[in-house]
Amino acid sequence: VTIAKVExxxxxxxxxxxxxxxLPESMGExxxxxxxxxxxxxxxxxxxVVVEMAETSEIPAERLAEPIEALEAGVPPELVRLGLWxxxxxxxxxxxxxxxxxxxxxxxxxxxxxxxxxxxxxxxxVGAEAAAGDGSVPGGGRRLGIxxxxxxxxxxxxxxxxxxxxxxxxxxxxTLRKLAERGLVSLAQVERRRRPAAESAGxxxxxxxxxxxxxxxxxxxxxxxxxxxxxxxxxxxxxxTGSGKTEVYIAAAEAALAxxxxxxxxxxxxxxxxxxxxxxRSRLGEEVAVLHxxxxxxxRYDEWRRLRSGQAxxxxxxxxxxxxxxxxxxxxxxxxxxDSSYKQESDPRYDARSVARHRAAEARAALVCGTxxxxxxxxxxxxxxxxxxxxxxxxxxxxxxxxxxxxxSGPLHPDTLAGLGDVARRxxxxxxxxxxxGFTPHxxxxxxxxxxxxxxxxxxxxxxxxxxxxxxxxxxxxxxxxSPRACPDCGSVSLARVGAGTERVAAEVExxxxxxxxxxxxxxxxxxxxxxxxxxxRFESAESGVxxxxxxxxxxxxxxxxxxAAVVDADSTLxxxxxxxxxxxxxxxxxxxxxxxxGANGGKVMVQTLSPDAPSIRHAAEHDAAGFLEGELAxxxxxxxxxxxxxxxxxxxxPDEQALEFAAERLRDAVALELPxxxxxxxxxxxxxxxxxxxxxxxxxxxxxxxxxxxDAVRSAVERAASSRELAGVSLSVDVDPQ
DNA sequence: AGCACGCCGACT
DNA sequence: GTCGGCGTGCTC
Numbered sequence: 001v002t003i004a005k006v007e008x009x010x011x012x013x014x015x016x017x018x019x020x021x022x023l024p025e026s027m028g029e030x031x032x033x034x035x036x037x038x039x040x041x042x043x044x045x046x047x048x049v050v051v052e053m054a055e056t057s058e059i060p061a062e063r064l065a066e067p068i069e070a071l072e073a074g075v076p077p078e079l080v081r082l083g084l085w086x087x088x089x090x091x092x093x094x095x096x097x098x099x100x101x102x103x104x105x106x107x108x109x110x111x112x113x114x115x116x117x118x119x120x121x122x123x124x125x126v127g128a129e130a131a132a133g134d135g136s137v138p139g140g141g142r143r144l145g146i147x148x149x150x151x152x153x154x155x156x157x158x159x160x161x162x163x164x165x166x167x168x169x170x171x172x173x174x175t176l177r178k179l180a181e182r183g184l185v186s187l188a189q190v191e192r193r194r195r196p197a198a199e200s201a202g203x204x205x206x207x208x209x210x211x212x213x214x215x216x217x218x219x220x221x222x223x224x225x226x227x228x229x230x231x232x233x234x235x236x237x238x239x240x241t242g243s244g245k246t247e248v249y250i251a252a253a254e255a256a257l258a259x260x261x262x263x264x265x266x267x268x269x270x271x272x273x274x275x276x277x278x279x280x281r282s283r284l285g286e287e288v289a290v291l292h293x294x295x296x297x298x299x300r301y302d303e304w305r306r307l308r309s310g311q312a313x314x315x316x317x318x319x320x321x322x323x324x325x326x327x328x329x330x331x332x333x334x335x336x337x338x339d340s341s342y343k344q345e346s347d348p349r350y351d352a353r354s355v356a357r358h359r360a361a362e363a364r365a366a367l368v369c370g371t372x373x374x375x376x377x378x379x380x381x382x383x384x385x386x387x388x389x390x391x392x393x394x395x396x397x398x399x400x401x402x403x404x405x406x407x408x409s410g411p412l413h414p415d416t417l418a419g420l421g422d423v424a425r426r427x428x429x430x431x432x433x434x435x436x437x438g439f440t441p442h443x444x445x446x447x448x449x450x451x452x453x454x455x456x457x458x459x460x461x462x463x464x465x466x467x468x469x470x471x472x473x474x475x476x477x478x479x480x481x482x483s484p485r486a487c488p489d490c491g492s493v494s495l496a497r498v499g500a501g502t503e504r505v506a507a508e509v510e511x512x513x514x515x516x517x518x519x520x521x522x523x524x525x526x527x528x529x530x531x532x533x534x535x536x537x538r539f540e541s542a543e544s545g546v547x548x549x550x551x552x553x554x555x556x557x558x559x560x561x562x563x564x565a566a567v568v569d570a571d572s573t574l575x576x577x578x579x580x581x582x583x584x585x586x587x588x589x590x591x592x593x594x595x596x597x598x599g600a601n602g603g604k605v606m607v608q609t610l611s612p613d614a615p616s617i618r619h620a621a622e623h624d625a626a627g628f629l630e631g632e633l634a635x636x637x638x639x640x641x642x643x644x645x646x647x648x649x650x651x652x653x654x655p656d657e658q659a660l661e662f663a664a665e666r667l668r669d670a671v672a673l674e675l676p677x678x679x680x681x682x683x684x685x686x687x688x689x690x691x692x693x694x695x696x697x698x699x700x701x702x703x704x705x706x707x708x709x710x711x712d713a714v715r716s717a718v719e720r721a722a723s724s725r726e727l728a729g730v731s732l733s734v735d736v737d738p739q
Numbered sequence: 740a741g742c743a744c745g746c747c748g749a750c751t
Numbered sequence: 752g753t754c755g756g757c758g759t760g761c762t763c
Contacts, residue, residue: 006763012740019763041762042742059763725759 003057004030004067006048007094008040009106013722017094019048020057022064033075035106036067047071047106049098051080072114073103073305076325082359083323091715091734092348100348101323103308104291104300113301118192121176122159123152127184131156141182147175148184155185161192193306194298196290207283213387214248220385221252225259225330225366234357236337236378237370238625239387240396241594242558245370246276248387249333250283252368253314257287261330261365262313266352268339270294270318271532272555276335280316291317291324294529319344319352322359329363332356337369337378338587343739351737372594372625373587376636377643379629397565397597399589399605399621401612410508411500411568416606417512419564420546424513427544428601429561431553432509433592434568437522438462438501443472445487446494454479458688464524465503477691505568506548517542521549554591560599565592570609570617579641580739582616586628589620642737646707648714649735650698652684656729657694663721663730664696670717671698676706711736 005018021038023030030036034050045068057064075083079101087097105113123131129138131152136143144152154160154169162173179185210218217237224233239245253263265280267273270292281288289303289312306312308325315324319342322332334342334356342352353369360367369378390396402413411434412420423430440463443452452461454474461472463483470483486493497504502522510518519539526532536557539547544561547553567589574585589607597603609617619628637644650667654660664684672681684696702710714734721727 003763008762010740015740015762017763021763038763040741043740043762057763064763 003054003064004034004036004050005052005054006036006038006067007051007098008038008046008048009095009099009102010046011093011095013093013719013727015093015095016723018051020054020059020064021067022057022061024066027067027070030067030070031074032077033080035071035074035102037069037071038067039065049075049080049083049102051084051094051098071106073301073308075101075103076308076327078362079323079325082355082362085358086348086350086355088715089354089711090348090350090736091711091718096348100320100350101325103304105297113297115302115305116192116194116298117189119162119173119176120159120188120190121151121155121162121165121180121185122188123155124184124186127152127155127179130184137182137184145175147171148179151175151179152184161190191302191305194296194302196295196299196303208244208247210247210251211244211389211391213389214244214251214391217248217385217387218251218255221248221331221366221368222255224368225252225256225261234360234367234382235369236374236382236384237368237387238374238384239370239372240390240623241372241591242390242392242394242598243372243387244391245335245387246279247391249335249368249370250280252331252333252366253280253284256331256366257284257313259330261328262307262326263315263331263333264321264324264326264329264356265314265316265333265335266321266342266356267316267318267335268341268555271526272552273335274533275557277316280314284314287312288314288316289324291315291321293318322352322355329359329365332360332363332365332367334367334369335371337371338373338375338583339371340584340739347733349733349735349738351739354737373590374625374629376583376629376632380633380643392598394597394602396623397593397603397605399593399607399623401617401621402606402608403612404608404610411505412508413608416566416568416608419566419604419606420509420513423546423564424516424544426563428563429539429542429544429559430546430564430566431562431592431595432505432546432548432566432568433551433553433588434500434502434505434548435550435572435588436499436501436569437475437503437524437550438464438473439470439503439507440497440499441501442498443483444496444498445490445492446496447492448487448490450487450489452484456692457690462501463497465507500568502548502550509546509548513546517545519545519547521547521552523550523552525549526552551588551591554588554595557595558598559595561601562596562598563601563603564606565596565603566606566608567592568608570607571611574609574611574614574616579636579639582614582632582635585614586616586620586625586632589617590623590625593620593623640701645704646702646710646736647738648700648702648710649738650700650714650718650732651687651695651735652697652730652732653690653693653695654730655693659729660694660696663727663732664698666726667717667721667732668698670721671700671714674713674716675700676702676709676713678703679706679710707736 004021007017036048037045038048040046083098083101087094150169151171154165180187256263267276289307310327315321315326344350402415442460443463457476464471464473473480506518506520521535593605596605615631652664680701683698687695687697
């Protein structure tokens with residue numbers, strides 16, 4: 001085999017690979033998945049991934065170039081296939097798909113992370129004897145010097161790296177080499193592992209006795225995993241909050257490891273779920289590798305290599321961990337499968353849940369999707385197993401709907417205030433969720449009605465109070481300006497602060513319940529590493545208090561003293577113009593409800609809403625996921641929405657509106673040419689301007705059987721448009737089954 | 740995407 | 752006469 005077919009790592013859509021390279025004998029082992037530095041045209045050399053090996057090439061031999069070098073780490077062949085599959089499935093480019101499966105720290109041009117090695121020393125048998133002695137050397141020779149003796153003593157407790165030994169005893173590597181010459185220590189150049197910082201403390205826990213429902217679930221998963229030739233099994237683990245899903249995952253992971261197979265556990269953003277990670281770590285130990293963006297590149301690279309080499313066989317991480325190089329995958333868990341963070345919102349707009357299904361099927365691994373609030377898609381397509389009760393056998397808290405119709409002032413209803421007052425009087429804790437950051441979402445002039453908008457995006461600026469000063473901020477592009485004292489149009493100083501966000505609710509609650517402490521948790525307050533955990537920690541250790549925040553407050557923690565959880569504005573998600581609004585509202589209320597009443601004092605939930613009859617709110621109040629899902633599926637079927645159809649969205653954006661409009665219409669026409677019958681094509685519809693870029697969207701609604709044909713039509717239209725220069729300056733991305 | 744080649748207007 | 756505008760084509 002002398003030809004490597006290489007996909008160069010470039011962002012361009014117009015580039016049509018793969019490209020053939022001749023492998024010189026001197027190059028060493030190159031195989032599918034190898035990462036090569038290759039000359040490419042007149043540009044400076046690029047990195048590329050070998051996607052195929054061949055004996056011959058269509059290109060005449062004299063035109064073939066040779067790679068410059070092969071990098072230290074390559075990708076397993078099945079991940080090359082997975083990356084290319086993602087690229088096709090979401091109409092991206094091979095290069096962008098392959099980037100997903102590369103070792104961390106390998107960008108396009110050059111920067112690449114490498115393994116680090118260190119000198120490790122260990123006592124030999126003779127050395128151990130010498131260390132115990134008085135300075136003479138068994139078998140004769142010169143007496144040991146003072147530094148040599150210090151070195152031997154430092155190694156009595158076990159092997160040390162040369163830098164550790166220098167720190168502990170002040171001994172230099174030269175001394176070690178001398179000792180090695182004399183046969184008293186053995187030296188080896190070993191790969192040094194950069195370790196991820198220890199995950200949240202307090203998560204350490206021993207093995208737990210499973211209840212019967214959990215044991216059944218583990219058995220079902222094992223049976224699914226045993227289906228081998230049937231392609232592994234796919235299961236939905238529907239467990240109410242607190243029902244012990246994590247213990248089921250851990251037991252299933254142990255079973256997979258016992259069969260000699262690897263495990264991937266996907267979790268929503270790591271920052272929000274440190275406990276889950278900590279529990280896997282403390283129970284499965286060194287077998288667990290953690291991959292996430294908060295890790296330094298060095299540590300991430302080393303964790304990746306531990307998986308690649310088989311030293312670690314379990315990977316816990318966010319959506320990108322679905323591409324982890326776990327060997328012989330036997331179990332793939334998606335925790336909180338309803339969570340929106342599984343969807344990537346930039347170019348290969350992949351859905352880690354779909355990728356997981358594909359990967360599990362290819363690897364003949366069992367797939368387990370766990371959640372308290374299944375998505376309608378999963379409910380319909382996967383076999384369910386249930387964990388209907390909390391491990392502590394406490395009932396789910398009652399949910400009280402607070403009708404906000406007819407109310408005009410203030411974000412909090414008197415009933416909610418009374419509930420908070422109760423908590424304050426009894427010295428308990430409460431959680432308030434308001435799905436909006438900032439003080440107020442709008443600022444408007446009372447005399448002329450002027451609104452304050454972002455100069456780069458078509459959105460209203462949000463009023464913030466940062467350390468006393470008021471500022472207007474854009475939540476999309478980061479634009480910020482001081483809050484005006486007067487209207488720049490009419491000069492009026494009467495500016496209305498419209499609506500309420502976390503800052504305002506926190507301020508009101510604080511003044512109302514003083515001296516009860518109020519903690520605010522949103523992405524502003526939680527900015528910076530560890531700040532999120534620090535806020536939760538303060539709330540936890542406080543005698544009593546109120547936690548006010550965005551949806552973050554509904555996730556990944558467990559405070560037994562909380563007796564009231566309230567949703568300030570359930571309609572804010574419900575009114576969202578999207579067919580998933582009901583599903584999201586149901587999930588949010590249910591998740592929040594899971595935070596209340598986890599202790600001996602019981603608890604309740606209050607939901608402020610203008611639409612107490614909406615199915616999502618009604619069913620959430622009754623803790624009735626099955627009822628909600630049946631109704632929601634019926635509605636989706638009637639409207640021909642997923643999972644009874646497929647949506648494909650093509651987004652275009654450009655700084656120049658004319659060029660964008662032209663490109664969008666040409667693309668629409670090109671797509672329309674090849675569509676199967678029964679496909680609806682809508683748009684191009686304008687969307688709000690973002691970061692100075694105008695945007696258009698095409699939407700396709702495909703019948704269930706014609707998804708592939710429609711994706712093919714879109715892909716070929718996009719590829720043709722990209723290779724002609726019609727799309728210059730216009731960037732586009734395709735979203736299949738958007739969330 | 741880069742990067743160079745190539746063919747036309749305004750400068751020393 | 753040359754410097755440089757960006758249209759066009761190519762990358763194994």
